[in-house]
Amino acid sequence: MFALPLSLGLALLPFASAAVHDIQVGAEGKLQFWPEAIAAQPGDQVVFHFASKNHTATQSSFADPCGHSEGGFDSGFMPVAANQTDSLPTFAFTVEDTKAVWVYCKQKVPVGHCGKGMVFSVNCPPDGDPNSFTNFKKSALAIGAAEASATPPAAPSADSGSAPAGYGGYGGGYGDSGAPAPSSSDPAPAAPASASTSALGAVHTVIVGESGSLAFNPPSIQAKPSDTVIFEFRDKNHTVTQSSFADPCTKGASGFDSGFMPVANPAGPFPTWKLTVNDTTPIWAYCRQQVPKSHCGTGMVFAINAVEDGPKNFTAFQNVAKALSGGASAGSAVSGDSNTADTNSALSIHLSPVTVTAMVSVAVALLL
Numbered sequence: 001m002f003a004l005p006l007s008l009g010l011a012l013l014p015f016a017s018a019a020v021h022d023i024q025v026g027a028e029g030k031l032q033f034w035p036e037a038i039a040a041q042p043g044d045q046v047v048f049h050f051a052s053k054n055h056t057a058t059q060s061s062f063a064d065p066c067g068h069s070e071g072g073f074d075s076g077f078m079p080v081a082a083n084q085t086d087s088l089p090t091f092a093f094t095v096e097d098t099k100a101v102w103v104y105c106k107q108k109v110p111v112g113h114c115g116k117g118m119v120f121s122v123n124c125p126p127d128g129d130p131n132s133f134t135n136f137k138k139s140a141l142a143i144g145a146a147e148a149s150a151t152p153p154a155a156p157s158a159d160s161g162s163a164p165a166g167y168g169g170y171g172g173g174y175g176d177s178g179a180p181a182p183s184s185s186d187p188a189p190a191a192p193a194s195a196s197t198s199a200l201g202a203v204h205t206v207i208v209g210e211s212g213s214l215a216f217n218p219p220s221i222q223a224k225p226s227d228t229v230i231f232e233f234r235d236k237n238h239t240v241t242q243s244s245f246a247d248p249c250t251k252g253a254s255g256f257d258s259g260f261m262p263v264a265n266p267a268g269p270f271p272t273w274k275l276t277v278n279d280t281t282p283i284w285a286y287c288r289q290q291v292p293k294s295h296c297g298t299g300m301v302f303a304i305n306a307v308e309d310g311p312k313n314f315t316a317f318q319n320v321a322k323a324l325s326g327g328a329s330a331g332s333a334v335s336g337d338s339n340t341a342d343t344n345s346a347l348s349i350h351l352s353p354v355t356v357t358a359m360v361s362v363a364v365a366l367l368l
């Protein structure tokens, strides 16, 4: 494999094979697919990871958001025990073409999940188009409102209170950037689906910079080879960048780097970045934002598979990072911090153009 950082690798390797899009279903107990809308190329795989409760991923149509379309796919119910954290069930389908695919959760108990807005789309037309994701979700919510007024008021249930609070401006936000929004307006393709069990492991979600904090949450996780870690950037302009235990705030020559992930809208959609865990070796990472001060120096670090009962535990790692900031004033870690230009960014990337050129030359030589 090329030892290029991921961001460069993607830019330089246009022949990357079909992508896998990981969708979380019911993460944190919410009645929600996340991301809610993605763009995908024909041949890509969409993998639903069922994280809680007892949901489905069922194909519908724009015209009937909460009805199983004839011939459309259906994962069936995927119950997850309350105490289950790994071996979560998955369901996958392959994107056949660039037509819009509409999906909902068909669980009706104790309340219709679709009517709570638990819907999802691939390749939906953008906002402004009559068949946008926003309009699709609105119709689903309208069905829920109609159901609610038709039924006698049910006792508030543990299952009902979690409709995504931030809904409003989500629109056809694509969680996966890069692919252009398709302009197809065909509402009901009923694309033939190939169901399969994903070979992927568990999905771990890490929230970055929630509510303005300079933190990864959780800051330290244990993961198995082939697990996926999805970083969801909630605020400001952070990165997740691989470093080392000995040098927590410096990018390694060959480590991964998400690049800067500025958050344009605090209500979402939020940019995400995905990392695959390949082995059980501890992985150390940090945020390399330097403006207006080093985020890493305030302790904005992250670890996978740190050995907690040894000297190289997460707290020890974080303390090394904080020590690097030269006793930075703790406390108001957040104030005024934002998306300003980074005068130091060149210093924080320890990978010179010469190195990159050399690496690319080697890569090209290997391909010839």
Ligand SMILES: *[C@@H]1O[C@H](CO)[C@@H](O)[C@H](O)[C@H]1NC(C)=O
Residues within 6 Å of the ligand: 054, 077, 079, 107, 108, 109
């Ligand atoms: C999942 O939901 C379906 C439909 O409500 C129900 O028939 C099934 O028993 C549920 N499974 C579990 C394990 O709760």
Ligand SMILES: *[C@@H]1O[C@H](CO)[C@@H](O)[C@H](O)[C@H]1NC(C)=O
Residues within 6 Å of the ligand: 081, 083
């Ligand atoms: C999960 O809960 C079930 C039922 O309460 C119990 O039988 C099982 O042992 C639990 N599993 C774990 C790993 O705690």
Ligand SMILES: *[C@@H]1O[C@H](CO)[C@@H](O)[C@H](O)[C@H]1NC(C)=O
Residues within 6 Å of the ligand: 001, 006, 256, 275, 276, 277, 278, 283
């Ligand atoms: C795992 O391997 C993939 C593919 O080579 C690479 O992109 C990714 O960065 C690796 N993960 C880690 C944590 O190094």
Ligand SMILES: *[C@@H]1O[C@H](CO)[C@@H](O)[C@H](O)[C@H]1NC(C)=O
Residues within 6 Å of the ligand: 308, 309, 310, 311, 312, 313, 315, 316
């Ligand atoms: C964590 O690492 C520090 C520094 O190496 C060490 O003093 C501490 O005992 C470690 N904690 C545990 C629980 O082993």
Ligand SMILES: *[C@@H]1O[C@H](CO)[C@@H](O)[C@H](O)[C@H]1NC(C)=O
Residues within 6 Å of the ligand: 237, 260, 262, 289, 290, 291, 338, 339, 340, 341, 342, 343, 345
């Ligand atoms: C994000 O931060 C980087 C480094 O400080 C800076 O170069 C970039 O312009 C910022 N992006 C936005 C949109 O503010």
